[in-house]
Amino acid sequence: MALEIERRFLVAGDGWRLHAGPPQALAQGYLSGSAEGLTLRVRQAAPLPAGEGGASAATEAVVAGYGAGQAWLTLKLPAAGIARHEFEYPIPALDSEQLLTLCPTALRKRRHQLDLPGGDWVLDVFEGPNAPLVIAEVELEHSDSPVTVPPWCVRELTGDGRFSNAALARQPFAGWPDADRAAVEQLLAAGTGPGRAAAAGA
Secondary structure (H helix, E strand, O other): OOOOEEEEEOOOOHHHHHHEEEEEEEEEEEEOOOOOEEEOOOOOEEOOOOOOOOOOOOOOHHHHHOOOOOEEEEEEOEOOOOEEEEEEOOOHHHHHHHHHOOOOOEEEEEEEEEEEEEEEEEEEEEOOOOOOOOOEEEEEEOOOOOOOOOOEEEEOOOOOOOOOHHHHHOOOOOOOHHHHHHHHHHHHHHOOOOOOOOOOOO
């Protein structure tokens, strides 16, 4: 059974760019999902479109501009701590385009691989109503694997369901209550914070 062990962090500033590979455009929608149950996700990846502008929250706008590329159907079970069972299957790009139009919620983002030690690091730059959120994730071999957290990771989000991709598709950052959104924006403006801890249990 496939097991995803992951920690997630809110990112501020541009320090991450020194470690980032080229961006990949991702469109992903959710056929079903909740914090307590199974999540069924459709993801389509493609080269970053030229001349991209602002994105609409509508699924149709999320799909537009991505064209044919790699695509996957992913099933995720509820998390137990920082681990959760995940099953991912490649699907034809044309199937993913049709499935994305059927998803009641969706989002788009640009993903970068990060050349950081201690696990498989990626960073997502969210677009449209989820901008200016930038979130880094690291996949680990074990739940207690040590992680050196870069200083531009200003807050750990592991276990905070509001920041999951499925939650951001349902309730984008732009639609959060004013106080919650302002607290995050303050962290982003500061550019540094409590994310400097170097140990996994910090």
